[in-house]
């Protein structure tokens with residue numbers, strides 16, 4: 001981190017115009033700012049991101065933006081709608097592009113679902129583990145139809161409380177993990193997991 005503030009990146013994986021996933025994520029980021037975090041929201045509706053090609057040319061404006069945001073982040077929130085018990089293809093495509101910048105960062109999960117979204121959040125958790133990121137031990141799920149009113153205002157106090165809890169915990173635990181990781185990378189101890197990132 002160039003300054004002392006915790007950098008929290010939120011990634012929203014719904015392309016729906018009236019996405020509730022994006023609204024909940026924005027709330028969470030606002031709550032994190034109350035704890036001193038600097039936040040950025042990467043709303044994938046606003047970025048033309050082609051399907052990931054391992055042998056593609058790379059270097060598009062969209063790719064550079066994603067890469068810069070992930071590098072900037074000291075912690076990340078992945079927010080996805082529940083599509084067939086899975087994360088959205090949009091979110092998976094985003095994650096396919098970004099595997100190098102997960103180490104030393106804590107990830108939180110948000111899911112808009114008519115059920116509980118547990119399998120969706122577990123899948124995002126699996127991707128993050130595979131990329132050596134750390135995960136919060138819980139997620140926040142909500143029902144976009146029942147928990148928001150027609151104006152897009154969150155009306156479920158329990159969901160708000162969980163978003164506030166996630167925001168608080170991400171800033172606190174995320175900063176601890178990230179600072180330790182940076183310190184380990186800067187050190188010379190070969191036994192630490194972070195040694196591979198020197």
Ligand SMILES: Cc1cc2nc3c(=O)[nH]c(=O)nc-3n(C[C@H](O)[C@H](O)[C@H](O)COP(=O)(O)O)c2cc1C
Nearest residue numbers: 014016019020021081082083084085112114115144
């Ligand atoms: C392709 C597709 C598949 C879906 N599958 C499920 C599902 O398996 N379980 C569920 O609870 N909701 C499912 N939904 C409903 C969405 O999860 C729900 O509408 C969500 O709130 C949308 O989030 P958004 O407002 O951010 O777009 C599906 C929606 C779509 C478009």
